[in-house]
Amino acid sequence: MRTRLERLALRLYPLAFRRRYEEEMRSLLDQTPARLRTVPDLLRGALSAHLRPPAGVALDPADRVRASTSGVLACWVAFAAAGFGFYETTEDGRFPAAGYEHPLLGDVHGIIQALAVLASAAVVIGSLPLVVGAVAQARSQRSLRKVVILPPLAVGAFAALTGILVLIAHSQRFQHAPAGGRVAFIAWSIAALGCGAVCVVASRRALFAIPLTRGRLMLALTCGTVVTAAMAAIAVATACYTVVLPLDASRLAAEPNGPLLRISTGASLIGQLVVMAVAVALAATATRRGWRVAGQLADSQPV
Amino acid sequence: MLTSLADGPKHGYAITRDVEELTGVRLGPGTLYGALSRLEGKGLIEALPAEDRRRPYRLSSAGTAVLEEQLRALAQVAQSGLDRLRVAEAPG
Numbered sequence: 001m002r003t004r005l006e007r008l009a010l011r012l013y014p015l016a017f018r019r020r021y022e023e024e025m026r027s028l029l030d031q032t033p034a035r036l037r038t039v040p041d042l043l044r045g046a047l048s049a050h051l052r053p054p055a056g057v058a059l060d061p062a063d064r065v066r067a068s069t070s071g072v073l074a075c076w077v078a079f080a081a082a083g084f085g086f087y088e089t090t091e092d093g094r095f096p097a098a099g100y101e102h103p104l105l106g107d108v109h110g111i112i113q114a115l116a117v118l119a120s121a122a123v124v125i126g127s128l129p130l131v132v133g134a135v136a137q138a139r140s141q142r143s144l145r146k147v148v149i150l151p152p153l154a155v156g157a158f159a160a161l162t163g164i165l166v167l168i169a170h171s172q173r174f175q176h177a178p179a180g181g182r183v184a185f186i187a188w189s190i191a192a193l194g195c196g197a198v199c200v201v202a203s204r205r206a207l208f209a210i211p212l213t214r215g216r217l218m219l220a221l222t223c224g225t226v227v228t229a230a231m232a233a234i235a236v237a238t239a240c241y242t243v244v245l246p247l248d249a250s251r252l253a254a255e256p257n258g259p260l261l262r263i264s265t266g267a268s269l270i271g272q273l274v275v276m277a278v279a280v281a282l283a284a285t286a287t288r289r290g291w292r293v294a295g296q297l298a299d300s301q302p303v
Numbered sequence: 304m305l306t307s308l309a310d311g312p313k314h315g316y317a318i319t320r321d322v323e324e325l326t327g328v329r330l331g332p333g334t335l336y337g338a339l340s341r342l343e344g345k346g347l348i349e350a351l352p353a354e355d356r357r358r359p360y361r362l363s364s365a366g367t368a369v370l371e372e373q374l375r376a377l378a379q380v381a382q383s384g385l386d387r388l389r390v391a392e393a394p395g
Contacts, residue, residue, distance in 0.1 A: 009333075021336045027356035028315040028332050038331055045333025054337075055344030 003029075009042035015067050016059045017049045061293040063208065065217045068290030069126065070204040072224035075283035076123060077196035079231050081189070082275035083116070094252060102248035108241045112234055119230035126223025127203065129216045134206040147205045154198035161191050214297045221290045228283040235276040242269040304338055305347065305362065305370040312351055312361035315339070342366070 006029055010022055029038070059067060099106030138144040165184050212220075246253040246266055253266040263271075307313060307321040315335055323329045330338075339360060342348045347366035351359045362370065 017340065021340065023353075023356050024315055024358050025332050025336055028319070028335070031316045032319070032332070035329075035331075038333075041331025041333040043333070045331075045337045048333075048337050049340070054340035057340055057344065 005039045006042060009039050009046065012043065012046040014046075014049050014053060015063065016053070016057045019059070020057050061296040062212070062217060064293045065221050065290045065297065066207045066212075068286045069217075069220040069224045070200070070207050071286030072227055072283045073123065073127070073203060074200045075279040075286070076119065076227050076231065077193075077200055079234075079276055079279040079283075080116075081193050081196065082272045082279065098249040098252055102244070104244050105241065105248055108237050108244065112237045112241070115230045115234045115237065119227045119234070122223040122226040122230065126220045126227075130203070130207060130210070130212070130220060133210045133212060133216065137210045141209070144206065144209050147202050147209070150202040151199045154195045158191050158195040162188065217297060218294065221287075221294060224283075224290065225287050228280070228287045231276070231283055232280050235273065235280050238269065238273055238276060242266065242273060245269070304335075304342065305366055306374070308348060308360060308362045308366070309370060312359040314354070314357040314359045316357070318360070 007026075010018065010025060013022070032038070058064075095109070096106075099109050134144065134148050138148040165188055168184065254264050256264065304318060304322060306325065307318050313321065315332070318339075319330050319335055339348065343350060343360070345365075346363055347369055348360045349363045351361060
């Protein structure tokens with residue numbers, strides 16, 4: 001258990017730091033007797049290494065771009081998960097109705113949806129060549145097969161769960177049990193997060209395991225930039241919605257929202273905005289780091 | 304940590320034990336490698352080729368100069384403190 005936690009804490013270090021020091025740190029951990037303070041010490045060290053990366057410990061440009069694009073994908077998953085807090089505004093017919101009544105609300109809502117479609121399309125376009133490359137490589141590389149199979153399995157399980165929940169929701173007995181609906185929504189949200197996490201971790205592993213040309217890396221980085229920009233724009237639009245909703249439709253803003261329906265729509269939107277802001281800041285940092293080394297990528301050789 | 308490397312190259316575990324003997328403080332792996340990475344980044348220590356999974360570190364010439372300067376400054380502070388104590392304790 002202790003060793004597992006320590007190994008897990010080691011994985012939280014920045015990739016460049018791990019490549020340089022992980023083997024030595026593992027050797028030191030193997031030689032050192034168990035101590036309760038080791039895991040917190042590693043966590044503190046990992047945080048410090050992220051906040052103040054030591055000089056001279058850097059990834060090569062191709063791996064830097066890989067890390068950037070995979071970081072943006074992780075942020076997008078967190079960002080989309082935060083969007084679930086917004087669910088009443090899409091599920092509940094009164095919100096679109098308020099959009100017709102108050103054009104500003106309607107416009108902002110429409111913009112958010114259009115940007116979400118744009119970002120999702122960029123994720124698909126950027127990741128498609130990488131997925132094709134990973135599947136081709138998995139034929140000859142056994143260790144990669146599990147990594148490639150995991151995301152479709154996770155998505156399949158998630159789709160099956162969604163289907164089951166939809167069937168249950170439409171059954172007559174269930175329609176009279178709103179508490180059951182909340183539990184189902186929470187289960188669905190956790191499953192969605194789990195599915196997203198599996199996809200992010202597996203895609204990161206695959207991304208570092210396959211050789212990629214400069215063109216594919218640049219496409220992924222460009223799409224990552226589009227996703228980051230779309231996330232920033234969605235966050236701004238959501239902030240506008242958060243401000244406008246209590247002014248134009250105060251009754252709706254006070255309605256219960258969020259997965260447990262314990263907080264108002266206004267409070268739910270503020271919580272969502274905080275997560276969105278953090279995700280946008282991290283994605284912007286990852287994107288900037290990627291572009292900083294993009295010019296140093298080798299021309300046509302797969303790296 | 305620089306003092307620990309003053310008598311020759313050491314790897315992480317040996318540095319941890321040496322620092323514990325010198326100061327009574329046991330460095331965790333996160334603290335140790337955070338410090339090693341910063342010292343290496345500043346050019347004060349150098350990594351030698353890895354032996355098995357361990358990599359020894361040694362003082363660079365810049366590290367030796369910095370360590371010497373800091374030890375002299377510390378010695379001066381310690382000496383001044385001791386001198387003042389002696390004056391204060393002197394009768395009359």
